[in-house]
Amino acid sequence: MKRSALPLHATRMAALALALVTLAGCDTLNDWFASDRVNYKATSIAPPLNVPSDLQTTQTQEKYVAPPANLALGGAPTRAVTAAGNATEGVPNAQDPLGMHIERDGDHRWLVVDGRTPEQLWPQLQEFWQENGFALKTDAPATGIMTTDWAENRANIPDDWFRRTIGKVVDFAYSSGTRDSFRTLVSRGPNEATDISITHSAMEEMLTGQDKTSSRWVERPRDPALEALFLDKLMQKFGLTDAQSKQLITDARPATAPVTVDVAGGAATLDLQESFDRAWLRVGLALDRTNFAVDNRDREKGIYYVRYADSMQELKKEGLLGKLFYSGNSKKPAQEFLVNVRPKGDTLTQVAVVDANGQVDTSSDAQHIVSLLHAQLN
Template sequence: MNRIPVVPAARTTALAVAVALAGCSSIGDMLSGDKVDYRSTKVREQPLDVPPDLSQLARDSRYQAQGGVVSAANSGLATSANGAAMAGAVAPAARGETRVERLGNERWLVVPMSPDQLWPQLKTFWQERGFVIESEDAQTGILETDWAENRAKLPHDFIRTTIGRVFGNLYDTGERDRFRMRVERTATGSEVYIAHRGLEEVYVGDRKDATEWRPRASDPQLEAEMLTRLMVKLGTPETQAREAVAAPAVAQSRARLVQGTPATVEVDESFDRAWRRVGLVLDRTGFSVEDRDRAAGLYFVRYIDPKEIGKEEPGFFSKLFGGAKDGPAGPQRYRVLVKAAGDKTTVTVQPASGSGSAGESGDRIAGILANELR
């Protein structure tokens, strides 16, 4: 006679509680209908604890995020605390005055605060969204997040909404996102640009038994979503922010490649608009803007072949054994010159020295810029 195994009551109770908690959390997620729920591929680094008999060294607090690390459990409390701490100097000027400007699929925020005032809130914003900040430079106004997974894209079926909530690592979207934020100083405050880059995991090989990460197209809708949430962070009511970001697009200007030595991109718009659009295109298409000089119309960039972008994603063992992050040849440096020409603007690619020709590589880059600026 076969005996039916008996599961201990304690184990049954623990499993039931785990499933119940997972189910409640999942139902909340489904009802909220959130479009983004990021989880970084890296773990945040915590500062070292200071022994009781020692005092903490003074730090330059100009660009420190207010309120420290924010967890999902106390994000509401942290946000309230941040707002109260900065209300006297920042909040009244920002509330209701942040606006969106748009050209085609490209959007950016115009904020009536200087980059010095704005930077701490921007840094906190990305941390609250679940990102680890990969690199930041307050002097140049550039911040880049680590690759992160948008868990909101996971299916919400019965298994996922119960056991999957407990064993979350068993599920993966096969996609990673990274955002690059750039802050420009203006006469009346700041302009904030957000550019998205994406990776997707694809099967390779004859037997399709291995995977690798490959670049996928940038997503203007994700950029728009982040701009909307940033507007809310800066004090704009959510309904007003979403209406502003979703406003009808302005007719997109035209750009063309003019063959010559060097090849030149001719853009049918003023210098100010061309400067903004060129900056967004550079952020999206494999360029890393190291510095810029708006008065001279220059972007100083590194170009990384898009085929190499996925190799910086965690999981490629070459990174663990000292392999170069940007490929064996390393990144190439160039200068991108944006120059007013009457009612049009020209864009040319120069070598890092600024003299001579960038050769075939420069012409190829000019072709990329022309295609993206059309």
């Protein structure tokens, strides 16, 4: 654990006080869009583990390799030019003059890029996270799942007089006491569009003991404003101006539909009053807002493979400091659940937790997942 050049309790209490003052003043998304609110590029990452010379590196399956920048049909697609003069990744149309728009479900937003496939946008998403200072932990274009490793937002460290002087020499010793990770879900949407969502996860180092000289990591709530900030940055990478991207976030289109519970045979399922395409996306977003992580998904079968996500264990194993101190004796892998999204008609979709045979799972754990999804989808 990195230590501040100041005593641990003094640094942490100063950071907490600054955070409370900052949160009190952040009443709008515009506060988050200031250029100094995020800085992950200065984060130091533990060195990679070396493979012994007598062992061969495991070959990656071809289906999990990201598509090359020069796609089969003549390289990356040419950007379209909007009426406003932007060269954008999205293809402009009557509904979307900029070739893209933002939709929202509650406090969760996602980007819809018109006329582009997930395969065409994937290399740029890789570049986007790397340019913002993140290493990728999961990079699976076959499933549309991309997650970053845990990283520290250096902008959260108080910029006091001591750091501005002594910190110029020992700035690496300062720590904000927080770690962030982001999951990107990339889905093939209707009408030849691509849906891109970004979900934030966070951990915080809390002081413990009477003298506050020890600490432990605890989970923090996701930050919708931070998610919106990275969507804003992503739209600018895709060709929009700062003003255009912020306006699209302000004008986010609501994408909600009624959700009802259907109880039959002692097991609850959910009915969504919308098409499979839209329900598939909303269920993925809802799962991201629970403590269940999506490890894999199969759109053709309508299955999300999920497990309970223990952020503490993930931080220990794969965080900035965990690679140095984690012993490797992990707990037994969490049980996997299958969340099935299946159409019951053109405008009705059923959501259920099923077993390996496709039958509705009546266990208490499965029904708990259904209850969580119902709460999130409403």
